[in-house]
Amino acid sequence: MTVLNTQISCFDTTWNPAVGCSKISEGCDNCYAEAIARRFFGGFEVRLHPERLTETRKFKPLTGPDGFRVPRRVFVNSMGDLWHQEIPDRFIDDVFGAIARHPHTVFVCLTKRAGRMLAYGRRRWKAGVPENIWLGVTAENDAVHGRIDALRRLKAAAGPFTAYVNAEPLLGPISRHDYTDIDWVGVGGEAGARARPCAPDWVRRVIASAHDAGAAVWFKSWGRWENNPNWARARGRTKKARKQDLIARGLELLPEEHGGATLDGALVQELPPGFARLRDRLRRAG
Ligand code: SF4
Numbered sequence: 001m002t003v004l005n006t007q008i009s010c011f012d013t014t015w016n017p018a019v020g021c022s023k024i025s026e027g028c029d030n031c032y033a034e035a036i037a038r039r040f041f042g043g044f045e046v047r048l049h050p051e052r053l054t055e056t057r058k059f060k061p062l063t064g065p066d067g068f069r070v071p072r073r074v075f076v077n078s079m080g081d082l083w084h085q086e087i088p089d090r091f092i093d094d095v096f097g098a099i100a101r102h103p104h105t106v107f108v109c110l111t112k113r114a115g116r117m118l119a120y121g122r123r124r125w126k127a128g129v130p131e132n133i134w135l136g137v138t139a140e141n142d143a144v145h146g147r148i149d150a151l152r153r154l155k156a157a158a159g160p161f162t163a164y165v166n167a168e169p170l171l172g173p174i175s176r177h178d179y180t181d182i183d184w185v186g187v188g189g190e191a192g193a194r195a196r197p198c199a200p201d202w203v204r205r206v207i208a209s210a211h212d213a214g215a216a217v218w219f220k221s222w223g224r225w226e227n228n229p230n231w232a233r234a235r236g237r238t239k240k241a242r243k244q245d246l247i248a249r250g251l252e253l254l255p256e257e258h259g260g261a262t263l264d265g266a267l268v269q270e271l272p273p274g275f276a277r278l279r280d281r282l283r284r285a286g
Helices: 032-040 050-054 089-100 114-124 146-158 200-212 239-248 273-284
Strands: 013-015 073-076 106-111 133-138 163-167 184-187 216-219
Touching: 050 089, 089 114, 106 114, 106 163, 106 273, 114 133, 114 146, 133 146, 146 163, 184 200, 200 216
Parallel strands: 013 073, 073 106, 106 133, 133 163, 163 184, 184 216
Antiparallel strands: none
């Protein structure tokens, strides 16, 4: 099985029972999954990997600093979109069947096809969404704010679950996102050779709106150093020297993230209450 480092601080690992996708909105323009798939796997067509449904090793709990077990956070289908139109419902059923065998692991299912997730969820989760399944939508700008409404509608139909909005890659100032009833908001700039700019005030505004609505926030990274507001203060002739200068002066606390992940002197890495609930359940299970 192909194992790709998530390179995403809020997840511990990725799991790709299906790969491949097609572009649907502006956030897809520089899709990293497509770039990786074309370079290493010869194409980005949707392919199902039923053999990955029996994976178990990568879902084992982690050990926290206190020696107790901590649930792993798994990003499902980082190399595609689980609700892509070419993935049949019966295969999605199989994915959730596999997830059901790991009740102490968090599976984060993120989509840009919010309408299909809503329709699927209304049919399949009449008795509620299991606590370890976190459902989310990517909403990279104002134009796709309706995906967040679809997520909320699913919550209203299926009952409570951890709802996640990923405002990444953040492509502009946000004024139409409503984070009411959303539990977790991720935000970050775009990474990669063709990454688009992300202004610090755009990030600050998402964080403030999310906090106002009571959501936990995880700021992933600036995406590229040019987005990092401390970059203009960095000293040195080369990019490497400037980066090391920021680290040495304590201006960048997480330099291994793309472009760093320090905002106004701190990291913003909060988890929603659903994580603590699952962690406590895991500890009670012994
Ligand atoms: S939905 Fe995600 S995986 Fe699919 S093309 Fe867009 S960015 Fe890439």
